[in-house]
Amino acid sequence: MSDDFDKDDLDWLRDTDDDSDQPGDDDKLAFDWQGDKKADSSGKSGSLGVTGELSWLQEHEDAAGGTKKSGDDESFDWMTQGDASTPQQSGKSGVTGQLSWLQPEEAAKSDTPQDEARSLFESQLEDVLKDEQIILPPSRTPQPPILASLFDDDDSDEPESDEAMGELPPWMQGMTDDLTEDEEVDLSVFDESAAAQADMPDWMRGAVAEDDDEDEHEPAAVTASVPINLPDWMRGAIAEDDDEQSTFEQAASNDDAMPDWMRGAIAEEDRAPTAVRAQQIDDDDDDVVPSWMRDATLDDEEDEDEALAVSASADDSMPDWMRSADLEPVAAQASYDDGDSEDDLDAIPDWLMGAAPAELEDDEPDFASSPDFDLDSLFGDSDDLPEPAFATFADDENDDFDLLGQLTEGADDFDFLGELSAAGDSEDAAEDDFAALFADIPQSTAVADELDFAEFVDDLDEDEDAQPIAVDDFDFLTQLNAEEPEDDFAAFLLDDPEPIAATAADFFLLDQEDDDSAQNDDMDIDALLGLGNFPQPTQAESAADDFLSWFEQQNQPSPIASAAEGDDMAWLQDVEIGDDFTLALDDSDDGDLLPADDDFLADFGIDAPAPLTRTKVAIDTSFTDLDSFLASIDTGEFAAAQEDDGLLEADVDLDLDSMFSDLGEAGKQSATSRPLAPADAPDWLAGLSVSVGEALSAASIVRKQKDRPLEELPDRLKALHERGLDLPAAGEASVGILPIGRDTLPTVRVDSSTLGIPGAAILTENQLTRSTLLQSIVGSRSEAAPAAAPTRRAVRLPLERLLIVALLALAVILPFFVDSLQIGELPPPLFTAGTRQQAFFDTVNTLDGDYVLVAAEYAPTGAAELDEATEAVLRHLLARGLKPVIVGGNPAGLLHAGNIADSIGDSIGDPIAGDFFQRNQDYYVGRYLTGETIGLRAFAGNIRNFVGTDVRGDSTGLTLNSLDDFAAIIVIAERADTVRGWMEQIAPITSTPMLVVTGASAATLVEPYLTNASGLLVGYQDAYTYRSMLASLLGGIIPTTPQSIPATEEITPESTSESIAPTPQPTAEITAQPLTEIPAINPTATEEIQAAATSTSPPTATEPPTATVIPSNTPTATATATATPEPVQFGVVTANQRINVRSGPSTSESAVTSLAPGDRVLIIGQNEDVSWYQIRTDDGTEGWVTATLLRIELGEAPTATPASKLRPRNVPRQQEPTATPEITPLPLPPNESVLAEITPEVTLPAVPDVASLPFNPDAAAAVALIEDTPYRDERWYGMTLGIVAAVAIIILGNLGSLFAALRRSLARRRK
């Protein structure tokens, strides 16, 4: 709240009529809505209205509240003119409920000619009605606020109250005296001041007579006399325990009305303020605001309160109108009451934080300073009132009262009500009753802990013998309707037929005639509908001149009697109103009555409607409810006459919807910007000149934004958008505050988007800024944007873009078809020793175990890059006889990896015997891992369940219990975060080696997590090399060797992208090393290979378009094999001094020899972690050298010497080589592929491997037969040329921009 608000700024607001001499009055402002906060410690905000969607629009109101807090003692003089005190002013807030500060301004116009015209009009109306045989009750004189004023403890009211005492009933005068003098109003004042008043309504007398001094908290007895005088809905609550039901008829003669404020409390979220305003509508003689305008502030509220309405509707016995009552904002706001504790405030959603009322600000400094970005920070600040508009979407739990539940920390649905009632001095916090609804009523502070509805009735009861009413939660609602099975509004209206008859007349007249709020209180329909000018008994006749008695006096049929007969509306049929109910409305001959209203409208920037003409309004007496009643009215000429002027729609079926809608249209058409604040208003108020309503409500703003997908919006904005969908169309806003079932009463629509009309609200510049910010968050365009004629943009062909796209596409595609465009070098056939890639290959090549966990953690978007590596790794694993167990956190990726594994088996499947590799036998496709990192941890703790069934739900038969049961874990991930998850959640809890395959884009980010990894493959390039190495081992595909690089060229390991394999010398005689480690192939496999070898298309390594020279193996009868002269690794000593060659891979081993710097030795092996290399010197000495002292180079094996077996293998050997293969290289011309003929005795091509070939013979043979991925090289060349093209495009494009900028710069300098 604005504590720093300068109270002096409000001097101009002081009530000039405030002649109060009470010191306590000075610190009060004549804000009608202030009474809520003042008496109730809850500090509940007051009114909600048109700005219900944007409650932050109430900022100005709150600012005024802050002023009040700061001790400003002045009232707004321009606001509180006339005898109508502040409560009375606020009674008009049916229109300006959100802008109650405006009401005084409206009241200031009370002495305008409009009033005179209205008086004249009223008198003429009576004449007309008399002529038309319409008998109206006696016109009333302005009535004092009575109860409304009681509940507003604004002491500034007291002068007016005192002044109005003369108009108050005697029994009320004493009451008001007492109440106005007390800071905290207590119902006990009824005892002291009003009990003896004979003219007090009976039902009120009962309250006065009740002795509640001793124990106000005990349920009071209900006497038989109370129901007599209470309205039906009230009687129903009491009658349950009342045997003397027959007294209802007696009650008909008395005022059976419930006070307006009470209905307002029930019906509206801002209860007391609205109620007070409702009364003021009736009491203010100077009220120049048309009644239809009063409803403007009511729109947009209905949606906000649906949650409560839904909840309330859960009670089947609840009256319909009560179900529609909007209560939620009450709870939302009232929940501030108990905001003493931080816990309470923590429970309040963020969006509410910024709306903390001033009363809480000091207690909760963090409350308003929440750094979280949310709508409250957007729209609200400490000055803002609670934002009911965001109330429902802010809660995510979708319970009816989950928002309330949040506010009340899990209390029952209506616990918050009890808490509200317990605010202040109450200690009975658990009491859940209806009292919360009255929490805004000032005196509720004094009686808050027991002021439930029924108890209140008890208090009014003077008969102590009656049985107490059990009040629990909303049971009273059930009781309310105990006597009214047909709990509809029509039945409710039976108690007071007058409003129905009067509504039509007053409605057309737009009369602002005051009425007796104490009398005209049935649902306060007049205030809610803005029709609150029902002719009512005068104050002097208030005790007896209620409607029913009026009917009796007029010899009209009694509504009560009709109700008793089961026909609620039958009594109206007998009313002597004739067949034609004709009203004379401003006939030109009868005087100009409406111009006064025109002037009034003009004040609000609205073009006044054309003068109303005499209109016949025919009443069809067959209606059964108000809706049908209104529909039955034949507007006839009236409607037609108003068709053109836009005030009323020429709709034969006159209803409130269309009428008010068109009223809005009329106002919209003539809307002009005119500040509502008077000239002497302070700057901050003078700046309030922008209308707002549905058009600028937060929900509508979000709803209208279209250029940002809804899916991209935060959840809250999505919810707000959903709410916006429920809003009425632009320019219309439904009145949602009516406590009446909508099926009973037509929805009143008023324009809320036009400046100057009641629906308009005022935005400060700050609020406008926030509104704009919200629009920018949601998007930049609005549906409601000026619907200017769509400008047709000239279609301009994006030649530049098309050119770039075409160039890139050609660069990628052409290498597939044009050899000359295959530039660059293919990836190296071998990984550089010592690199992570080499370690990856070696780790897989030396795995010892049965199962390998393969995490296929990539989506289809990464398939193009990672599929190659996945397939190569799976091939390698399968060839080695290992069984991959594939899992994945991406469902599509998991299925895709399973398909890749299937394809490996399918490619070598036998049409008869089936696939060589079978799912759930040779490989497994496990389950989808949910939960990402958490899911990984759960997977690690429950391996068996996750791998027990496969992705199809079939049993895998695996009984793995631990990650350690896997020989290795290979993570193939598209994103670095996925790798991080595996490395953080899995790697620390297992000793199983981790291997990572990832894309080029994620490689850098993955790097930090590879400390525990045993190897890494990156992108397509490494996959290519891996495949080449695997092919070399399996002998299926011989890696290509670029010819352009001489074999003797020394290649540095750092230049991996340019690693060049030595070109084999076709003419050199190479003796292949003995294949001591090459396993024999079983006959079947041998036959397959033999068949392939002897076919006309033996396995060749045709690698177009590069010139591939492949020495062929010459088939010999002696079972020799032709070995491909594979490059081998050499180590060059990089140390500056001699190094030792040890007998084992450890410094503790003895040195067998030493090497000088620069010596070149053959690498024949390495240890597990590649920290030591086994070398062979030129003299044949073998030993171990630490890897850090050697630089690995590729070269050609000088001699074929047996390679030692470095590690034990578990692969069974079926057959040892029986013969040493003889290599007979054939001189082959370059650029020509040669057939490789393999003798039956030799199963695999000899590979000068640095390690053994620990393959499963059958599997290796099978994998070796798999055809390689087609167009591997073409793809690589396409990528290369594509990069070249991209570089060229980027350079050219930016150079052009650079030159253009330079030219402009030079041009500017010249100028």
Added chain:
Amino acid sequence: MQLRLGAAVTTAITIAVGLVTVLGLLLGDGLGPLSQLAPITGSITDAFLQLVTITLALTILIGVVNLLSVHLGRVFGRRKGAVYSVVLLLSFALVIATYIVDRDTSMILLETVQISVESALAGLLLFVLVVGASRMLRRRMSWTGLWFVVVLLIVLIGALPLTGLSAFADARDWLLAVPVSAGARGILLGIALATIVTGVRVLIGQDRSYRE
């Protein structure tokens, strides 16, 4: 001051579960007497984690139901884009049907439609990125933009498998190894710190976002 029972309960449950989970993850052998608690807390932790995964898995089903309801609403409401909703619903039905009838056919759909289309869409990024990079300096000429373009070109050229570009390759390697890696580690450190802070806030009840 009134006791917010619901808030207290939810907060207490959250903190308790969090502490047990942390203990279950931290405790192990070598912690002396505390190690005796390891099996117990470990089991409880596993149970909690299982609950989380099950719950998350359930959300997938909810998502499927929501997807269907939304698109059915669009179709029957004849709202804008209803045609696409029809395609989606038919595709959904087709996949379900083919999976029931023949799994292999379903996999064919996956490979030929989803995988292919998604891969192609990912490939289109090339064109978008290149167009954007070529116009980088057109929008605004600045030193940072110029530097960005230069680095981009170095990395791209360094990735080319062409001879004679070893200087670019070395520069690329350096860029990736030093500045890029340093930045990446910094980001990861920030993530780690934020994770720790968030965890601690939850454990001490300061952060109760779970109640929103």
